[in-house]
Amino acid sequence: MALNYTFSIIKPDAFNTGKAGKIIAHLESQGFTLKAARVVHMSKKQAEEFYAVHRGRPFFGELVDFMSSAPCMPFVLVKDNAVHALRDAIGATDPAEAAAGTVRKLYAESKGKNAIHASDSDENAVRESRFFFAEADTI
Numbered sequence: 844m845a846l847n848y849t850f851s852i853i854k855p856d857a858f859n860t861g862k863a864g865k866i867i868a869h870l871e872s873q874g875f876t877l878k879a880a881r882v883v884h885m886s887k888k889q890a891e892e893f894y895a896v897h898r899g900r901p902f903f904g905e906l907v908d909f910m911s912s913a914p915c916m917p918f919v920l921v922k923d924n925a926v927h928a929l930r931d932a933i934g935a936t937d938p939a940e941a942a943a944g945t946v947r948k949l950y951a952e953s954k955g956k957n958a959i960h961a962s963d964s965d966e967n968a969v970r971e972s973r974f975f976f977a978e979a980d981t982i
């Protein structure tokens with residue numbers, strides 16, 4: 844059975860322009876429930892570790908610099924089939940290609956500064972939640 848929670852981050856571009864509340868409200872209106880949340884200014888080392896899967900890709904340095912440039916907001920959301928539901932709700936990586944009504948279409952600036960991260964599998968949702976939260980915060 845699919846995991847009933849997933850992990851997300853409101854990225855620095857959206858957090859620092861006051862969009863966190865709007866994004867959370869948007870997701871709550873689609874049936875997601877907030878389970879855990881914090882505000883974190885990641886070090887470069889933490890961002891490299893979090894995004895280790897992308898090491899070696901051409902945008903890795905830019906991504907790590909951006910994610911460690913200012914505070915962001917990691918959070919855990921609950922919903923049936925949560926990982927799939929949130930990937931649908933955030934839209935394509937590039938906001939220019941994101942469907943109408945998705946978080947990235949509404950709030951993202953560019954492919955790099957794209958407002959939100961969402962885990963792409965149940966396995967990664969567990970790993971990424973544990974990166975920022977204790978197990979007890981997610982059950």
Ligand SMILES: Nc1ncnc2c1ncn2[C@@H]1O[C@H](COP(=O)(O)OP(=O)(O)OP(=O)(O)O)[C@@H](O)[C@H]1O
Binds near residue numbers: 959961962
């Ligand atoms: N060409 C690019 N230029 C700049 N940044 C990029 C580029 N491609 C990807 N990124 C950044 O790296 C992140 C991870 O890339 P990935 O291809 O996994 O996209 P995603 O699965 O839509 O995003 P995320 O993993 O953050 O939810 C993207 O969200 C984006 O911020």
